[in-house]
Amino acid sequence: MSLKTGVQQVFINKLKLINFRNYSSLDIMLNDKLNIFIGNNAQGKTNIIESIYLTGFGKSFRTNKDKELIKTSNDMAYVKIQGKKRYSEFSIELRLWNNKNKEIKTNGISLTKLSELLGNISLVIFSPEDxxxxxxxxxxxxxxxxxxxxxxxxxxxxxxxxxxxxxxxxxxxxxxxxxxxxxxxxxxxxxxxxxxxxxxxxxxxxxxxxxxxxxxxxxxxxxxxxxxxxxxxxxxxxxxxxxxxxxxxxxxxxxxxxxxxxxxxxxxxxxxxxxxxxxxxxxxxxxxxxxxxxxxxxxxxxxxxxxxxxxxxxxxxEYPILLLDDVMSELDINRQKFLIKSLKNVQTFITITEIPELMAPLVKEGSIFKISKGNVIKYREK
Ligand SMILES: Nc1ncnc2c1ncn2[C@@H]1O[C@H](COP(=O)(O)OP(=O)(O)OP(=O)(O)O)[C@@H](O)[C@H]1O
Ligand SMILES: [Mg+2]
Missing domain, CATH: 1.20.1050.90 (RecF/RecN/SMC, N-terminal domain)
Structure with a gap:
C-alpha cells in the first residue's frame, strides 16, 4: 500500500495568478515533490490550494460562486498552471468573469464544456472538512x-x-x-x-x-x-x-x-x-x-x-497531485508521521501555520513559500 513504487508522472511546475482572491499577481515556480505554504491565518494559503484545485475540477471546493474568487473590485480572475504529464508539457488556464461564464483552456485550446476539463490532471484534496x-x-x-x-x-x-x-x-x-x-x-x-x-x-x-x-x-x-x-x-x-x-x-x-x-x-x-x-x-x-x-x-x-x-x-x-490544506495540525504525531511517509512520489502541496519538527527532514527536499497578505514574501527554492 505504500506509495513508494511507481514513477511520478504528473506535476505542476508553475503557478500564475492574477486578481484571484487576495492575490493581485503571483508567479511562482513549484517543486516537483513538495511545496509548503507557511503563513498566519487569513493570509492566502488556502487560496493557493483553491486555485490549483480549480484547474483540476473547474470549480472551487469552498464556493459555487466564481464571483467570490475574483479579487474585490476586479472583473476577471486568471489562473494558470504549467507542468509535465507523462514527460510532455501541459498547461491549464482559467478566466473567471464577473458577468459571464468562465473560459477554460488546456494547452492553449478553449474547452466548450466544463466536463472536458475533468481528468486532465488528477488532484486529491485533503482538508479539515475531510x-x-x-x-x-x-x-x-x-x-x-x-x-x-x-x-x-x-x-x-x-x-x-x-x-x-x-x-x-x-x-x-x-x-x-x-x-x-x-x-x-x-x-x-x-x-x-x-x-x-x-x-x-x-x-x-x-x-x-x-x-x-x-x-x-x-x-x-x-x-x-x-x-x-x-x-x-x-x-x-x-x-x-x-x-x-x-x-x-x-x-x-x-x-x-x-x-x-x-x-x-x-x-x-x-x-x-x-x-x-x-x-x-x-x-x-x-x-x-x-x-x-x-x-x-x-x-x-x-x-x-x-x-x-x-x-x-x-x-x-498515475499518482494524483495531493493538496493538503491545514490537515497536519489536526492530526496527532503518529498520524502525521504516517501521512508524511505516504507522500513519497506524489507531488504535494501543504499549507501550515508552522512547520512541526518531525517534518524537518522532509522539508529539506521541498520548496517553502512564506505567505503574507496575498504575497509570497520569501521562499526557499530547492
Ligand atoms: N475575492 C476576494 N478578494 C480579496 N480578498 C479575498 C477574496 N476572497 C478572500 N479574500 C481574502 O483572503 C484571505 C483568506 O485567505 P485564505 O483562506 O487563503 O487564508 P489562509 O491563509 O488559508 O488562512 P487560515 O490559516 O485561517 O486558513 C482573507 O484575508 C480574505 O479576506
Ligand atoms: Mg486556510
Missing part, C-alpha cells in the same frame, strides 16, 4: 463519493448530473400534481429516466465503495498497527446489497418508487433514490459516526483519503 467527513451529514459523504468517482469516470459525472436534473423535474411535477391530479399520468416518463440514471449511479457507487473498502481496511490496519478493522458499506434506501446487478437495482428502485408515490406527492419531493443514500463507516462492527472517538474518526478519514490516491493510481495509471 477529517470531519465521518461526523458530517449524509450529503457530505455523498458529495465525497460523487466527487471521487466523477474524477476517475467521466460517464459517472454525466449520469449524476442527469439524475439530478431529472430529480429536479420530477420534484416540480410532484408539487404540481398536488394541485392537479391529472398530471399524475405524466410521471412515468420521469420515473423511467430517474430509475435509469439512478441505477447507473448506484452501480458505480457500489463498485467504488467495494474497492474503497478493501484498500481502506488495509490502510487503517497499518495506521492503527493492526488494532482496528475498518469497514465501509454503501447504504442504499433502495435496499440493494453490494453484489446487486443492474436489473436487480432497477426492479427494486421501480417498486419502491411506485410504493412511495402518494407520500412523495404529499411531501412535494422524491423520497426514494440514490440522492438519499449514505456511506456507512464501521470499526469492529460499530458505527463510528455514532460510537467512534474523534481520533478514530480522523484515522478512518485518513485511511479513506489515502486509499483514494491508490484507487486513482489503479484507475488512470
Amino acid at each position: 477529517l470531519r467527513l465521518i461526523k458530517g451529514g449524509p450529503s457530505e459523504r455523498r458529495r465525497f463519493i460523487d466527487r471521487e468517482i466523477s474524477h476517475i469516470n467521466k460517464k459517472y459525472y454525466y449520469n449524476i448530473m442527469s439524475y439530478n436534473k431529472v430529480l429536479f423535474q420530477r420534484n416540480n411535477l410532484l408539487k404540481n400534481i398536488s394541485y392537479n391530479r391529472k398530471l399524475l399520468n405524466t410521471i412515468d416518463i420521469w420515473n423511467e429516466k430517474l430509475i435509469e440514471y439512478g441505477c447507473e449511479v448506484i452501480l458505480k457507487r457500489i463498485e467504488f465503495i467495494n474497492r474503497l473498502n478493501v484498500l481502506s481496511r488495509l490502510m487503517h490496519r497499518k495506521i492503527t498497527e493492526g488494532r482496528e478493522n475498518l469497514e465501509v458499506k454503501y447504504l442504499s434506501n433502495i435496499k440493494v446489497n453490494n453484489k446487486a446487478t443492474y436489473d436487480e437495482i432497477y426492479e427494486s428502485f421501480k417498486t419502491k418508487l411506485q410504493a412511495k408515490i402518494e407520500n412523495d406527492i404529499k411531501r412535494g419531493f422524491t423520497t426514494i433514490g440514490p440522492h438519499k443514500d449514505d456511506l456507512g463507516i464501521y470499526i469492529d462492527d460499530a458505527d463510528i459516526r455514532i460510537f467512534g472517538s474523534q481520533g478514530q474518526q480522523r484515522t478512518a478519514a485518513l485511511s479513506l483519503k489515502l486509499s483514494e490516491i491508490e484507487i486513482i493510481k489503479g484507475e488512470i495509471g
